Amino acid sequence: MTVPYWRLSSFYFFYFAALGAFLPYWSLYLQDCGFNTLEIGELSALMIATKIIAPNLCGVIADYTGKSLKIIRIASFFAAFLFIGFLFKTGYLWFATITVGFSFFWNAALPQFDAVTLLHLKQQSHRYSQIRLWGSIGFIIAVTAIAELLDYYSFSALPMITITLLVSIWLISLITPDADRVAYKIEDSSIWKIIRKPEVIAFFIIYLLLQIAHGPYYVFYSIYLKQFDYSSRLIGSLWTLGVIAEIILFIFMRKLLTLFSLRRILLWSAFLSMLRWLIIALAAKSIYWIIGAQLLHAASFGSSHVVAIHLVDQYFGIQHQGKGQALYSSTSFGLGGMIGSLLSGYYWDDFGAMVIYSTAAGCCFIAFIISYFAIERKVILNK
DSSP states (O other), X not given: OOOOHHHHHHHHHHHHHHHHHHTTTHHHHHHHTTOOHHHHHHHHHHHHHHHHHHHHHHXXXXXXXXXXXXHHHHHHHHHHHHHGGGGXXXXXXHHHHHHHHHHHHHHHHHHHHHHHHHHHHGGGGGGHHHHHHHHHHHHHHHHHHHHHXXXXXXXXXHHHHHHHHHHHHHHHHHHSOOOOOOOXXXXXXXXXXXXXXXXXXHHHHHHHHHHHHHHHXXXXXXXXXXXTTOOHHHHXXXXXXXXXXXXXXXXXXXHHHHHSOHHHHHHHHHHHHHHHHHHHHHOTTOHHHHHHHHHTHIIIIIIHHHHHHHHHHHHHTTTTHHHHHHHHIIIIIIIIHHXXXXXXXXXXXXXXXXXXXXXXXHXXXXXXXXXXXXXXXXXXXXX
16 A cells, blocks of 8 residues: 555644644743733643543554544544634633643544554654654744734734644545554453563653653743743744754654664753753853754654654554554653643742753753663664
8 A cells, every 4th residue: 555645744734733833822822811820831731631541542442443543533623623612711710621622632643643654654664754744844834924923913813723723634634544454452462561561661751751851841931931032933933943953853864763773862862852951941041052952852852752653663563553652642742741841830930940941951861861771772773
């Protein structure tokens, strides 16, 4: 079966365009709606927390039924439908309810689409980064366009823009073909034997820590830069710069995977992530240092994520691909992101940005140490 490259790429394009519509600006939108930093942290944590449950539940269903794409279509539809609720601003409880409902379905879709993509690629899994880079392109276009709009219009336009992109995700899912796969019975599963392996446990801890470190970035980075009189356009440009670095990394990732082991790339990713958060903690006033920190997004997210996708593919195999991608998503982006968002929200006013981002750097340092000692070279040799 021919790989449906453009349909797979289009899903990533619109998915991350939607992410680009609200991730850099959602905290500013919430601030504009009158929420304080604690409430912003809690609402962001709720959005991330559903990644703990939604991907795992859908991963089990997908691997049991072999109907990953059907799950993606249902999840994409309800994500768009529920996001409409943000058009009716009636206070914290309403926002919290809509956030949980929308994000449950939103967070369920991507891990299953990663699994579908890998099933389409079969023995060409190295092409994943070439497809995924279109998500980064979509993110850049959305961030740049919305930055221009927000300099002239109010934040009230943000929900409607995001809804349009969410509907596009659903429409793309309808024309994307499913990949050939076999449905497996849960009672025949040996997934717990995989999860109990030391290198797999280490893998989840490493990515948990790396995403805890990202928590204050996703929630408060834009607010933080506003304190230094960065304009919305410049803030959007800085978010865009990070994703441009990510795209360049994705373009060359196939070559890097032939030159270096996954373990070595992971070690460099953790080290450069630590450096990135330290720069943001200590030198946010300098646009030049901040530009350098944004370029390191290629490591803190880009290379570390590609390594994770390949490791999950190797650790969990075809039978458990959906559950494996779901566990990775829920443990790192879900639990890790929730912890990072909550803690940064609770302590932002008390300790300040320098302490928060320095703590994020400390998490990456611990991840680096675990990667060095706990991940065996022989387990993660490239295919």
